[in-house]
Amino acid sequence: MSEEKEKEVTETSEAEIAVHWGEEEYINPPRSFVAQANLTDEKVFERFSLENFPNCFKEYADLLDWYEYWHTILDTSDAPCFKWFVGGKINASYNCVDRHLAKNKNKTAIHFVPELEEEKVEHVTYQELYVRVNEFAAILRDYCGLKAGDRVTLHMPMVAELPITMLACARLGIIHSQVFGGFSGQACADRIIDSGSEYLITMDAYYRSGQLIDHKEKADIAVAQAAKEGQTVKKVLVWQRYPGKYSAATPMVEGRDVFVNELLKDTYGKRIDPVPLPAESVLFLMYTSGTTGKPKGAQHSLGGYLSYVAGTSKYIQDIHPEDVYWCMADIGWITGHSYIVYGPLALCASTVVYEGVPTYPDAGRSWRIAQNLDVNIFHTAPTAIRALRKIGPDEPAKYNYNFKHMTTVGEPIEPEVWRWYYNVVGKGKAAIVDTWWQTETGGFLCSTVPGIDPMKPGSAGRGVPGIHPIVYDNDGNVVPPGAGKAGNICIQNPWPGMFQTIWGDRDRFVRQYFERYCKDPNSKRWQDWPYMTGDAAVVAADGYVRILGRIDDVINVSGHRLGTKELESAALVVPEVAEAAVVPVKHEIKGVEPDMYIALKPGFEASEELAKAVSAAIVKEIGAIARPRKVWIVPDMPKTRSGKIMRRVLGAISNGTDIGDVMTLANPEIVEAIQKMVQGK
Ligand code: WT7
Numbered sequence: 001m002s003e004e005k006e007k008e009v010t011e012t013s014e015a016e017i018a019v020h021w022g023e024e025e026y027i028n029p030p031r032s033f034v035a036q037a038n039l040t041d042e043k044v045f046e047r048f049s050l051e052n053f054p055n056c057f058k059e060y061a062d063l064l065d066w067y068e069y070w071h072t073i074l075d076t077s078d079a080p081c082f083k084w085f086v087g088g089k090i091n092a093s094y095n096c097v098d099r100h101l102a103k104n105k106n107k108t109a110i111h112f113v114p115e116l117e118e119e120k121v122e123h124v125t126y127q128e129l130y131v132r133v134n135e136f137a138a139i140l141r142d143y144c145g146l147k148a149g150d151r152v153t154l155h156m157p158m159v160a161e162l163p164i165t166m167l168a169c170a171r172l173g174i175i176h177s178q179v180f181g182g183f184s185g186q187a188c189a190d191r192i193i194d195s196g197s198e199y200l201i202t203m204d205a206y207y208r209s210g211q212l213i214d215h216k217e218k219a220d221i222a223v224a225q226a227a228k229e230g231q232t233v234k235k236v237l238v239w240q241r242y243p244g245k246y247s248a249a250t251p252m253v254e255g256r257d258v259f260v261n262e263l264l265k266d267t268y269g270k271r272i273d274p275v276p277l278p279a280e281s282v283l284f285l286m287y288t289s290g291t292t293g294k295p296k297g298a299q300h301s302l303g304g305y306l307s308y309v310a311g312t313s314k315y316i317q318d319i320h321p322e323d324v325y326w327c328m329a330d331i332g333w334i335t336g337h338s339y340i341v342y343g344p345l346a347l348c349a350s351t352v353v354y355e356g357v358p359t360y361p362d363a364g365r366s367w368r369i370a371q372n373l374d375v376n377i378f379h380t381a382p383t384a385i386r387a388l389r390k391i392g393p394d395e396p397a398k399y400n401y402n403f404k405h406m407t408t409v410g411e412p413i414e415p416e417v418w419r420w421y422y423n424v425v426g427k428g429k430a431a432i433v434d435t436w437w438q439t440e441t442g443g444f445l446c447s448t449v450p451g452i453d454p455m456k457p458g459s460a461g462r463g464v465p466g467i468h469p470i471v472y473d474n475d476g477n478v479v480p481p482g483a484g485k486a487g488n489i490c491i492q493n494p495w496p497g498m499f500q501t502i503w504g505d506r507d508r509f510v511r512q513y514f515e516r517y518c519k520d521p522n523s524k525r526w527q528d529w530p531y532m533t534g535d536a537a538v539v540a541a542d543g544y545v546r547i548l549g550r551i552d553d554v555i556n557v558s559g560h561r562l563g564t565k566e567l568e569s570a571a572l573v574v575p576e577v578a579e580a581a582v583v584p585v586k587h588e589i590k591g592v593e594p595d596m597y598i599a600l601k602p603g604f605e606a607s608e609e610l611a612k613a614v615s616a617a618i619v620k621e622i623g624a625i626a627r628p629r630k631v632w633i634v635p636d637m638p639k640t641r642s643g644k645i646m647r648r649v650l651g652a653i654s655n656g657t658d659i660g661d662v663m664t665l666a667n668p669e670i671v672e673a674i675q676k677m678v679q680g681k
Helices: 004-008 031-036 055-061 092-096 096-104 126-143 161-172 183-196 218-227 260-264 303-315 334-346 365-373 383-389 415-425 506-513 564-571 607-622 647-655 669-679
Strands: 072-077 083-086 108-113 122-125 150-155 175-178 198-202 205-208 213-214 235-239 255-258 282-289 296-301 324-329 352-355 377-380 405-409 431-435 469-473 486-490 533-538 545-550 554-557 560-565 579-587 590-602 628-633
Touching: 004 031, 055 303, 055 590, 072 218, 083 303, 092 096, 092 303, 092 334, 096 126, 108 126, 108 405, 108 564, 122 126, 126 161, 126 260, 126 579, 150 161, 150 183, 150 218, 161 175, 161 282, 161 334, 175 183, 183 296, 198 218, 205 324, 218 235, 235 260, 260 607, 260 647, 282 334, 296 303, 296 590, 303 334, 324 334, 324 365, 352 365, 352 383, 365 669, 377 545, 377 607, 383 579, 415 431, 415 647, 469 533, 486 545, 506 533, 545 564, 560 564, 564 590, 564 607, 579 647, 590 607
Parallel strands: 108 352, 150 175, 150 198, 175 282, 198 235, 235 255, 324 352, 324 377, 377 405, 405 431, 590 628
Antiparallel strands: 072 083, 108 122, 205 213, 282 296, 469 486, 486 533, 533 545, 554 560, 579 590
């Protein structure tokens, strides 16, 4: 190491991450977008300033219909469990369905797109949604005997019956807990137990990559496992993928399993009045899949949550009633709850529910769906964008669709990938929002307001109206915008979409999200309870927030903290590279060194030259300090079912430590292949 280099290393302060990755240039949203946007008044940031907090959020509550208007906008008496719109009575099912009938009953609420292209797309009108929600609610109430406050676990695929089931629960105040359909029976059992559900609602089968998968099988495992831990599931309600026909090989269990289709014969024509519920009642639980420990049920409120997702859907997603909106996420994640179901339907949009994978049967599928349904708002994650870019970089140009607005969500997007999304998918004509938020937060935290702010690739944007981020270093000092340093990003104020607590574990809620930066644990003032997101971030002088990933996703080489994302972003500058993941490898002297994993775009072969080019790109973009120990060109990355790269698994392979359980991965077989390559066994 040269003298100069050594000096640089020793003088680097602890809090310094990602100062190397420069800010990108602004790109203005297209004028055609701004001309029609729901929100173009810059004064919104004054109206939603901290001085006007919390009353500013009346604007969001007023997007909904209330049976009884609330009297107290924010009750902090049980801080940090905050209550919004106290005194109000409301129903989510009414707001997403009934209230649209007078003007829009013939409009499509849900476009259900089966994975098999030869199957008919189903267009569920608001009137039909109303009928089906009522008839299913009648089953919940009269057959199951469920009532407000009871929990029900759903383990359903991406079909129209999933939002129908959720809205039927919401109609009665039953708390739904939808478990991602791709999760195992065991994962479902854990959530049944934690929520204390006595009913499981599932579907017999669904399509995934062209295969009709037996899904009922998982219900049997879930119920058996739950029983072992003392949680009895009384009935399993089974929707049929093809009504009237059973599509699973696993037999129905006599006395326990029952077809929804059979039960519906008794509820045809039934109407169930929506129950007016207190604003602070629980709408649903959403378990986060934490890598260790027991899953946490993020408990989301009715009035606050619904107001917040309606407001952000209108102003950040820019949804107008005439739009066709397609969010590719799974409803089993919070993105689907907030921005496929509750937000868009509260605004009377047409929302697309697609059953399958975006690349089935070929790289053009997503763009055909967009073309044929005339989708104009498109919402997906960097992992899907990278996959689509990898297998079909030129596909979008072949289809005639017109996006006015596109979203990226879920992880930081590399500027290279952002540009492909903008230029190729959006054809340079769509505004992009990079929305940063979490399961716990219910809705967006940071994003540009697309009708007001310019875009900046790789940056989410400033806090959305009413969200006031602040960055603290490890000692609790504020890291000001423009400092060029990263820290722990927190939100100074509560907001209506924020979760109420972790289901059944208030202590863990306080400990994990508030304890570290709480100014006074006995305080009943919201000002003393900043919300800690657990993400590391840099805030530029213009207030734009760049998320570097979880606080733990930091690689510390010789006391030099490197954000994993900036290294990966540098690797993506090499044109052949489709995906990159970096992990720390133990090193006697440096502490750790980075190991870089790379997956290539199709048509490219792994070679020593390519590995060198990746290494060189990192040295050029970041510096010699970041030079990887080794660049591994792998056939594919190990990924979670939601598409996140499992750096933990790669790290274990690089370090030769225990890989742990990989059976919940989307592609467990790849682990062995990579292990062979790296460890030679
Ligand atoms: C974590 C939350 C947001 C709903 C889906 C994921 C990361 C999320 C972004 C973004 C950079 C992002 C953060 C966050 N993340 N969105 N736009 N840019 N990072 O919800 O599973 O609860 O994950 O995802 O690290 O904390 P989740």
